[in-house]
Amino acid sequence: MFIGASNFIIAQEVKGIVVDDTSQPLPGVSIVIKGTSSGTTTDFDGKYSITANNGDVLIFSYVGYESQEATVTGGILDVTLQPGVALDAVVLVGNRSKPRSILDSPVPIDNIGLEELTNTGQPTVDKMLTYKVPSFNSTNQTVSDATAHFDPADLRGLGPSRTLVLVNGKRKNQSALVYINDTPGKGEVGVDLKSIPSAAIERIEVLRDGASAQYGSDAIAGVINMVLKKGVEYTTVNAKTGVTTEGDGFNFGVDLNTALTGDSGGYLNFTAGYYEQEKTNRAGTPGEDQLFGVLADDPVFGDWLAENPDLGMNIGQPELKKLDVFFNAGIPFKKCEGEFYAFGGLTYRKGKSFALYRTPYWVQDPFNLLHEAGTEYQGFQPTFETDVRDNNMTAGAKWKLFDFDVDLSGTYGRNAVDYEVNNSINPALGANSPTSFDVGAYTFSSTLANLDFSRNLGQVNIAFGAEVRGERFTAKAGEPASYIMGGVQSFPGLQPSNEVKATRDNYGVYADLEWELIEELLIGGAVRYEDFSDFGDNTSWKVNARYSLGDKGAIRGSYSTGFRAPSLHQIYLSNIQTLVSGGTISNQGTFNNVDPVIREGLGVPQLTAETSKNISAGITYKFDSNFSVSLDFYNVKVDDRVLFTGEIGFDGDTGTTNPVEQVLIDNSITSLKFFVNAVNTNTSGVDLVMNYRNIELGEGKLGATLAANFNETKIEGQIGTPSLLAANGYDIFNRKEQSRIISSRPKSKVLLGLDYNISKWNFILNNTYFGEVTWQHATTPANDQTFSGKVITDLVVNYKFCDKFSATVSASNLLDVYPDEIETRGDVVTDLGGRFRYPWEVNQFGFNGTTINGGVTFKF
Template identity: 60%
Template structure:
């Protein structure tokens, strides 16, 4: 769950890195809203990952790279191999390992404007300084994809695997305690404040496994499967202390863990009756969200600096069950015209049911083009994380360090504030597109989309003892005092949005050029998200409308990501040599201050250029090299305009609450591939 002030705050991420690239054959995108077929979360479409199958060679990749500033060294290797057996059976397996070192693009705050003290932090001394960039990471992957035909009509299959990662990132500040005990971390009494650099370490485990069978059933094509998927994250906080424990404080803490898992069962059938095709299916799912408390020293009396551990009161093991059933139909009216529709009913044990539906059509313009359009309704169930997540974090708030509490949606604390139980977001999705195939090698596509989402689940701003008008609220202050926090956050269905935009793509390949073949690619996305209507607040917090969803939180939805992205690239092949040059324009983004429009900042659009080269020495050995961000382009630097909280007292040099592209600068990577 993203809980910090970055794009995606309050969302549960989908971790694409859990599936190794070497195991993937291709990725398909269904751009139409698809909740009527696939259920919750398919509001704007579906990503379909196709794994490698019966590959007739073994492939080994070895890669290594570094940034132009000498940090971020990385190395990885993977092997993909297929075993064949029986009459058409296969098992494709991928094994991979990798390591990346951290990068640092922090600012250099000589005098600490955030705390008003002098310090000796330097970017080149991580013991005294700070680190902002990519984390250090070690990882290992094992993935399989297998099929075995039992007969001409029946195939059993299995796919999935595991992913282990150990990450290490760094906290950004430490309040200026002058404690006489000396761990090499604390500032002795009377000495200059130097601070120390806490670490934030994660052990991440992913596992996914699906087994099933495809077979014939009374003239229908049938598919039955069972899936288990799980993810866990264990936290260790290092190079820090719990000041309340003095000389008895550990300097490394087990801060607790989060885990999420799914168990799914699916049964689907489909069949064509002449020009009409139908599909039916049912799905059952159990979801589980677990929180494990950290060691007592990590949370007692304010807890470890940078991240107080998860407390026994945060620990939980919650489940829910949902059952869904769907039907689809497609009718080829004639050779050129198709119409279709789908409907799905879903029932969740914690908030009830939802019905979504979809209509779609496609019309072929001879052999040269296709027109398509769809209208659909959809929904997204609030995640168990959003319902049950609770923790206390040490954050910068109001120009000082404070303990900020996230209380879950079923907590008596939140109910005392009058916050209603979370319910499903609903959506309406209109999309239309045109694809033109001017020739065998030249295609153009244009797509328009309009998605309205009602009752979006939001992660609120900081609720403290004074309302939007600065008036004290004794009831809220008492809740803060009772829970030993300076502010409260929670999840609430509070806003509605409309997102609309269009995508344009162009591909022209096989152009004869200098004895080789040239290909040109272009892509443009323009989009805009607007808030619709008033922010919905509980009656007891009517005067907290701005604090629940202030200017900064609103901009996280409307302007924190580029509203325009343009890509233009070329690929060239001559003999055994291949080159690719791609330019990506990331449009501007705007950060809005929580209360003062004068302190807003717009970060200008930039073009990032990537170059890759490859050469096949033989059929068995090939070489590749790439330079990402060839011209060392960075986002605009932060201008705090007198507010030290904006850049955390100079610690951040580049934007972190809005995002266009990374700020590592130029990086180099090269590798070899062996096929045998």
Template identity: 40%
Template sequence: MKKSLQILMLLVMPFLVHAQQISGTITDKNGPVIGATVSISSSNGTITDVNGAYELKVPAGTHDVSVAFVGYNKKTINVTVASGENKSLNVTIEENVELLNELVVVGTRSRPRSNIDTAVPVDILDAKELTSTGQNTFDKALTYRVPSFNSVQTPVNDATSLLDPYEIRNMGPSRTLILINGKRKNLSALLYTQTSPGRGETGADISAIPQDAIERVEILRDGASAQYGSDAIAGVMNIILKDDVDYGSVTLRGGITGEGDGESVGVSLNAGTSLGEGGFLNYTVDFSKRELANRPGTVNAAGEAADFGANIADVQEFLNRRPDAGNINGSPETTAAKFLLNGGFNISSNTKGYFNGAYVYKNVNSYANYRTPYWRTITDFPYLANFFPGDHPTNAGGYDGYVPTFDGLLNDYNGTLGVRSEMNGWTYDGSFTVGGNTQTYKVTNSHNRNFVYSPSTWLDANSDGAVDPGEINEGSLLYRENSPISFDPGGTRFNHIVGNIDISKEISSSLAMAFGAEFRNETFTVIEGGKASYDGGGADSFAGNTPENSGKFNRYNIGGYFDLSYDVTDNFLLNGTARVENYSDFGQAFVWKLSSRYKLMDDKMTLRASASTGFRAPTLHQIYTQKAQYSFVPGAGIQVGGLVNNVSPQAKLLGIPQLDAEESFNFTVGLGMRPNDNFDVTVDYYNISVSDRIVLSTEIGPTSGGGTPLDQVLTDNNLSDVSFFVNALDTKTSGIDFVANYKNLSAGNGTLGFTLSGNYTIQNERDGDVKNPALVAGAGQSVVNDTQEALFFTSRPKTKWILGVNYELGKFGFSLNNTYFGTTTFRQQGMDSNLKTEFKPKVVTDLGVNFSATDKVNISFNVNNIFNVLPEWEFKALNAAGETLLNDAAQVQNQSNLITFNQRYSQMTYDGYHFSQLGSLYNLTVNVRF
């Protein structure tokens, strides 16, 4: 790393070699301004130090010296410097209240408002806040900055290792709309089907966005389907990209966990340049590599023997050598390359073009559960001695089991090209957006263990047209001892094409209107796997996509909106929006939104409220996905289940209705106060009702009597159970968001700032009975069981709070953040119905130290989870029968084995947890500006 820094400093030296200089101080009414940019061009600039001082090397001649800083009016001064002269230039800059408050795009379609002037709650996070977390990815940074936002790695790492489910206000990843510079980002190709939070849903891959490319993030915590269309039931996240041209930087990153694994390295470049007269191009290149961080549990022998019908002595012998049963689970090895650009250019005096584009490559190497020698035995599969020789003391060939690997490859891209023009008071914005996500997989170190034969052949040796003895050759065994050990299971692909027209006008100083239309074409593709990956049941650990379940599926929709914003007085705002959408596959939706804001006490207090309807269209993934899937069934080990789609013959046989859109009603009321420029606080209550919520059903098994169409489907397809998507639930969610900030408090020779923010869930539950298809209800089963309800409603923290303290002292900056993760509750599959599990509340403390070594070199050191706090769960009795069970140590051990796969996932159980299991993380970052 030292050598790399030396090279970087050599690269920036040419910018410092001049014979003349301009120097001085930059101040405001309160004193020195730290970090202001002083420049004469896009390639020659510097920033002020802790005393507001700067030195700028310049060539002889006349220059326009520009001084800029966030929240201040930009100031430009014409200066002439003679050869060899050291020119003194002191500049005072003035605050701009609108800039200090930051104009936000989300919240209304008619015109931007400052963040204290909006009628709905909006969080604004700048780039510094995100990078100060020390987290490796954008989604994890948000988890430790936004209380209502949650994202955590799933316990089982197959396809879900490529991206983790996230959500706002416990509403699932598919109910938060992601925008980039105000334009819709494409969904991921991945559909979460594991029994974990986010089950049955999909969302955009926000972890793929390089943090160094982000200027700020606007998070609208309110329903916004009327303004933006489907998927905005819980809110909208708008990611604003950097547009700097005055400077660039190279960032070097390195990290490791407290256990000495999970090493990470990364390098990113962010830079900009002018593009024609008044245009810009900002670009980011980011490469990173993170090694495996393994957190296996110590496996219980008795549970293993019971699950696999194995001799206890054989199990104990293996576990004595491998206490974790060879399992590898935790945070997988990940390699990523990210490229992003953002630009704009002048077409004429009143017309501007804009564009942005991104491409992300991600490769993840993870593992399935280890196939122990008493699970896949040498007796049942004698050929495994040749496939996977080991060091077992008695088995043929030393066969000691094997661990299938799972490699996931992700390619994600998005791009927008648009034109914005002003004419006669009207603003016209037309844009074209494309985006796509492809995920393909590879399984190695496995085998196809199924009996499948090639067709028999007839060779008419004597040409008599009759089948004579010896003329028929029986088909050969294709797999088992003839099986490959590497498989191509296929994958999935999603892409969309979006066209937008947005027109707005400020009719008067108090009235503004906007209207527009959007056309969206979506395509979802299930990529067929290699034959060996699915034939007869497919590869052991992860079966491929069969031809009949593969294909390309498409739909389009067109929508239009009208928005009116009326400042009744300087203090009283009314805003209304209506939207109509029409989808090619399920029809029409009409939604509306009304919001209002009233300012009191000379704008020091704001009252705000909104009411809206919303909708979420079923994704193509949910409509068309059909597959066989391996999963752990408590007490029965790994079984093969089937997911049938809603347009299949099997769905018609089962009487499964086709999917319709979810509908919602949102109500929000809040209070904001800003007594002075340094202190602000907001409190918002929200209430969200969703009807016909789309869920992936629980696994529906055979009936006790047999003979039903359900039993026939399971038998014909060699499945232990079947699941499907259905509009099964009406739900109610309510809670309170709180945000308070105090900054610029003098403390010794430095300044102190505090932030306290929190989310408390008052209600998150089912409203009414489950809407079961007749066949399922008639079989005495339900598409939503206790496990499903827990995943929907209690698997994210009931409350989450973040207390942050920041202290600036000279060249040093210190931050200490405490994140309180409240209780999460699960009802794991297979667990006794008289019990539940609770993850205990925990506080995770993060420490950051920032050192401005020079005006161009910045060094940051972060310790995340400095006290090595880990998730911790316990059983809770639901009734007297549960209390009795918990008094029996043997029963407690058995229940624990059931939900952790015999302690393989002892720390988080098989279904999930509420924050990282990796413990302490140490990260060092060096940023060099040029």
């Protein structure tokens, strides 16, 4: 649960100031009364005020500093924190009854401060986490319609849908997009992590354990909690820019964070930011087009191929412009010893990515719509452009009631994306075709109400509560010119038959208990019941235990069941996509799960919840105040996993028409897809985190972090193919589709970070090993390719001119490392006739190469 800056408990008011080892005030320090969930934080002058009894023990914790306990003996209590390992910091996720330090937590948690995030040198939160948390992955996508603007992210290799994202402990809305293109996370729905600006974040807590029993649907892989800033010491302005060593991908960003605080403990933190990036291009240069059978010496198009060896392609990161506004506020009220609070924000961004280039021998422009009359026709490259709006808002109150800490809140969140296809034509419309098309839009919103209670009863901590949630998904058709008679080249618009206005609601109740049987042994449990209006109910539970090794660490373990409700998107999404395969252009239809064609015609069952079993066991050990280690094993089994099928088309038998082919004929498409609960997976892995700080080295101090994740996912049993399709010999989830689950993300990732401080200088050297990934051919194992593991080196240099002005220079991917290149291995579809030089259907770390960055920070 999120802790606000409130006054709790009766008796006396305790005041003080918290400083670091150089006597500088520390704003944002977490202060918790031990054994309770009551607490506060320091303001921008390092001051705090809390109501406590004599004899109460206060826990002071701050990212990058060693936590400290102090006993209340009067009305004044000043504290000095010493630099230390983040492993001791108090975190809010993990259970619903009280916060704990990572060292004491019965489940594995990462606690990452803003400085650690920005020292990765990455521009957005999803990329920062990729280079900070070994089990988290997100990379740029390309030539993948709207997926290129969202970049699927996942935890522990379990897909984007199975990680719950919170902001200040409250559920964040999902994005409006289903990733339906051939990328990692295909068929899944995630949270738009680009919609949360890093400048607004105090820290990020990553719970690497199943938590459905505490937080509900989606928390199978774990929970990411974004904790926003409150009071800050200074107004801070950051400006940054960068460009690749290839001369493209220029980026620029600026953000501001400030706060107002009141004498009574109220606060208002405000963040505004702007970021933009230009495209990169790393297309292949085959000089011929085997996909269409046009060779370099072609008598008609040979000259064009010589002048355009890359076939006109643009393959790389998309263009992006983004604006953020966020706030976090609280007003204490003395009478009930609580506070009113509110937080939220708005993100607006525009993106431009690129489709396959329409070469002169592929699509003609006879009416000179995209080229001037009398000039030689060069073809055209359609652009796929998005307008994305993400807004969320939470308001609530916390107070004391009969010795219970009570939290009542309401949350609204919405994500919307509008699509345009530009620089393209609908050939069937001839001279009347537009060149810019509105091709449709999606929105998703959620409205929540939460009521939570918690209380400390000595050796027992209890929490219970309820949640009511409503969800809404809409799909809007594009303009008629975008979809009629074959539609616009690259992405036929959504049709009126694809329009959706779908809603559902659910309610959930939970209870959480922790009991310290003896000083060393803590046991806990949680249970949650949820009921959904569209598919039914689910009960999840969890048990955990922690045996304390004193101030040295703990042995811990947990077992839980979990679930994930199929998203509204997966139930109701339908559209038509243009496919290119072996020189053949075709239209593929996605049918939603409530369509009679799917449910009655093909016998596909109603989508229902995925269920999971999650076990973890580990140890944390603190060798001394500077050196700590945690090691955790996990195993996650997911049953009835929702998947997006592969292409289901004509079987090649021209003598008869089977029921599936009749559906294709009736709908004027060449293949179809749908969502279905059809696969069971088993994921096992190990997480290792080692921190060693304050190593004396010359006149400075060195900190070192080694973090690693090793994982493997297997598909168990048979694919659950509906009987009608099985009887007609269809494989609904072929080897290529399976590889997106089992091998599209690295099975190992190792981070070695070195942080050296000397005088006004700070040097950060990060080495990240991304393990191998494997692309599987749909039918022919001999055409598979494994892309070897690579090490990405990042260097960041900070110089502090004074307390209020500093500068940063960094090199991301310093050694200009690229993935292995694609080998066609007899199948030109693998790289689309040489258009793709680097892998796109599986992904390790992207393929931009080296980026040089610079930035300055002003405080006032």
